[in-house]
């Protein structure tokens with residue numbers, strides 16, 4: 001026979017845990033033993049179980065009526081349609097990324113651009129003129145891979161002229177490291193490849209985040225034609241892959257890929273600042 | 288051609304089958320948290336839209352109900368805090384306490400909630416005394432009781448939802464329950480169900496004032 005060793009004050013302290021099944025078996029047994037000999041505490045336990053039962057009954061007490069369900073369905077439908085516009089590339093086949101052309105109202109460098117999965121300002125897509133194009137998947141992947149590689153530079157910054165001159169004779173296009181005002185600092189550069197073609201790989205420190213600029217000759221590669229449906233040129237497009245943003249600017253036979261884990265808007269601001277300062281090849285139309 | 292319609296409708300179908308099945312439970316919780324049916328409907332809609340927006344981040348096979356309740360309570364609490372601050376601001380007095388502190392102090396005052404709202408009277412009229420009593424428990428405690436006792440989430444799940452330690456969940460839960468029982472006892476006295484406000488009621492109040500459980504201290508004292 002169990003002897004009740006518990007004080008009433010201890011019972012009160014433990015009874016909630018008992019009701020929740022949170023006591024270990026020996027403590028639970030003490031609670032039960034005490035309740036069996038103390039009518040006062042037994043009553044306290046009964047009240048708790050009763051309240052608990054009433055509360056549990058509330059769980060099934062409310063249901064959405066037809067009007068509410070219709071309203072919720074309508075709101076979800078609207079969002080489903082919006083997401084269909086925003087998220088196309090998120091579900092694109094592995095072989096090719098479908099790009100969404102988005103006209104973001106307003107002026108400025110990025111007023112019209114190419115955008116792909118996850119680009120924040122695609123929220124404006126509802127009002128945007130749209131068309132689709134495609135970019136070869138391997139190229140974006142390769143650019144991201146290059147960005148992620150931790151390999152030593154062959155020429156060090158921060159002097160962009162020194163770095164640019166180092167590439168002379170090594171690649172068959174002029175290399176002028178972009179100037180990002182004071183938002184990013186040139187750490188250095190090295191020779192690399194983009195799909196077998198020589199490329200200049202430049203590394204910057206953008207406020208603690210790595211920014212890679214890959215300069216290459218896109219000849220023969222399928223970059224999206226950077227034009228709006230009405231024939232205007234767009235300065236760059238942005239693609240997103242595995243959490244990295246890639247902005248590609250192409251003119252005059254030279255392509256500049258900017259890769260970073262920075263948020264899209266910061267990357268865009270950096271690219272726009274580089275474009276303001278001018279990039280070799282930028283003055284010559286591509287076609 | 289780009290496969291977007293089928294993909295989106297796939298996601299939506301999954302949402303309908305995995306998330307929408309909890310709509311009734313979510314609505315029930317929204318009704319207990321807010322002060323009107325209209326607010327509850329708005330809260331439910333915001334919760335579901337938010338959930339659908341982030342549904343690609345929800346891992347299939349994990350606890351969808353817990354994930355949805357987390358969104359619901361956070362949406363509610365954020366909005367509630369905001370409206371409380373606004374209200375305190377409107378009632379501003381020359382008190383020197385900072386605004387935020389006063390907002391919290393106000394929230395933590397027992398039964399300093401909506402007193403005798405229409406919803407509450409109606410609820411009691413239809414016999415939903417427990418619901419009416421719950422409505423009078425201050426928000427932080429009510430949320431703990433609602434999630435644990437009504438919707439059967441574990442201390443741990445509630446702690447994760449509210450991003451507070453388990454001990455905090457437990458103390459809020461026990462305090463919420465005490466307040467709830469005291470409120471129910473008051474109703475019982477009011478309607479004459481308890482003729483004698485004698486031993487039983489007074490004992491209960493005394494018992495309800497007992498300090499919050501500290502199991503470790505209890506065990507240490509016994510050892």
Ligand SMILES: [Zn+2]
Nearest residue numbers: 008011038041
């Ligand atoms: Zn006792």
